[in-house]
Amino acid sequence: MSVENHFGHWGTSPSDPVTTALAGIETALGDLLAMDPAYWRTSQKKDVLVRLQHLKAQQAALELRVLATAGDIAEETGDKDASAWMRAELLVDKGVARSRIKFAVAVSKHELLATGLADGVVSHDKAQVITKALDAIETNPAASTEDLLLAEKLLVDYATHLTANELRIVGKRILVEIDPARFEDAEAKAHLAEEERAQQKTALRIWDNHDGTVGFDGVLPVALGMRFKTHVEAWAQPRKQQIVEKGTPLPSWERLMGQGLARLLETIDPDALPRHGGDATTINVVISLEELRKELGTAILGFDETNGTTISAAEARKMACNATIIPWVLGSDGQVLDAGRSSRFFQPIQRKALRLQQKCCQAEGCDMPPEWCDAHHLTAWSLGGKTDLADGVLLCPHHHRMAHAPAYVHERLPDGTVRFARRS
Incomplete structure (x- = not known):
């Protein structure tokens, strides 16, 4: 018009x-x-x-x-x-x-x-x-x-x-x-x-948020990116299923995926990682024996304060339960008292035996499947705990964190389960 x-x-x-x-x-x-x-x-x-x-x-x-x-x-x-x-x-x-x-x-x-x-x-x-x-x-x-x-x-x-x-x-x-x-x-x-x-666009950035978290973003080729998504979802879905079965409110999918990624990283087989200078790729935690025994001590994730990150002794003790971590324990004069002897860690055959014996997370009332659990020392290594089946217990990631958290105490009941209680 x-x-x-x-x-x-x-x-x-x-x-x-x-x-x-x-x-x-x-x-x-x-x-x-x-x-x-x-x-x-x-x-x-x-x-x-x-x-x-x-x-x-x-x-x-x-x-x-x-x-x-x-x-x-x-x-x-x-x-x-x-x-x-x-x-x-x-x-x-x-x-x-x-x-x-x-x-x-x-x-x-x-x-x-x-x-x-x-x-x-x-x-x-x-x-x-x-x-x-x-x-x-x-x-x-x-x-x-x-x-x-x-x-x-x-x-x-x-x-x-x-x-x-x-x-x-x-x-x-x-x-x-x-x-x-x-x-x-x-x-x-x-x-x-x-x-x-x-391939030319592939990139990854990682930074410290200085609030107890690390942020990251990146770009992957589509084939690798979809594999990464599938691996993370594989660890996120069992957590979702457990939450649904318990009838508790379901976290956001983003949080479940974040937890899935954390679990994926926690369970990587160190023997499958590349070697540098003859040593398997590891995370190093430096802590004094005094700090390790404290309930509220601190440790360094890395080799020194300049190039490392401070974490709690509780988190260090939790990390020490996994063979992917090498804890370096120092005396008052800086002497290396322990460098993560292999006997400290539960070996694959021991973890298989624990899964066969215990069937699920041993925290009272928890039924997380054994394949999603960590092997934990009931008596902390820093207090003389031994790496054997008698002192080993399967705990899901949630209860494993509680076992090392200063705010909680736990005890083993006659039936073998572990009861947690907030410290009074």
Whole structure:
């Protein structure tokens, strides 16, 4: 519809059809917002959600059409470009504004996609997926203009019954679907190139939050990343199952995954780790004998205070139960009194025997399976405890922490279970 005869200057005429149409939309939305959906019929709620989905796509189509032709706004306002005007007038960050304008221009190049948005059958997020796929085809030297048009048609059609993520997967292989003979080899080469780029992007950052926690983030190639996710989930799921069976509130999945990662690290076989200078990769804990025997002592995770991290003696004692840790115990003059003799640690055959004998965590009322438990010295090594089956007990990670926590005491009952109580 032409609007030239309806106004003298943009937006000033009461007969301006753009202003009239926008006022109608605002009035209709205001009417709906004045209603309380709690009183709507279920069929009405479903209808509203379905139709709003279409309206959102159409609203996105309208916005993109305007942004694609918004260069004259900057000319009139004296701004550097339309994104600068959006920053000043709409309070949209310039980076976001530029991305919107770039996307609008990209959509305007693809007639079928723009029509799909205007018809409400292609959502904004799906349109972004499609433009990215079409951009990749445009830069593919093996793809023709006909391939590009056919890919656009297929992707717009797929958008009517696929989610954005599903559409993204299809978009990566759309050329193979168009012509397998021409594009299968190219796809294989593209995957190899993607994997090589992923290897170059592989990174890990670890930092001390100085609040008793360590933060980290990183990037892995997809194959390794999914393996990592699977390993962590394998340790997280049994914890979730135990919590569900006990009827206690379920922690967030993020917390369960964090606990799963912690358990994965705690149970790594040191014999499977690489060797440096002839020694298996280990964590070193330096602590004086006096501090080790204290209930509230401290230790150094590392070799010295400059390059290490301070932890509690309770945590050091807990770590000393695992063969993955080498505790260095020093006398008052710095003499090494003990360097983690192998006899201190429960050997694999001993742990198997404990699992066979004890069946589950030995804390009173706990039934955590034995494969998820640690072997713990009932009498602490620092107090003369022996590494034998008579002095060994299986404890789940939760009760293992309690066994080393100064706030709790524990005793072995006649039936072999361990009772915990808060220290009075």
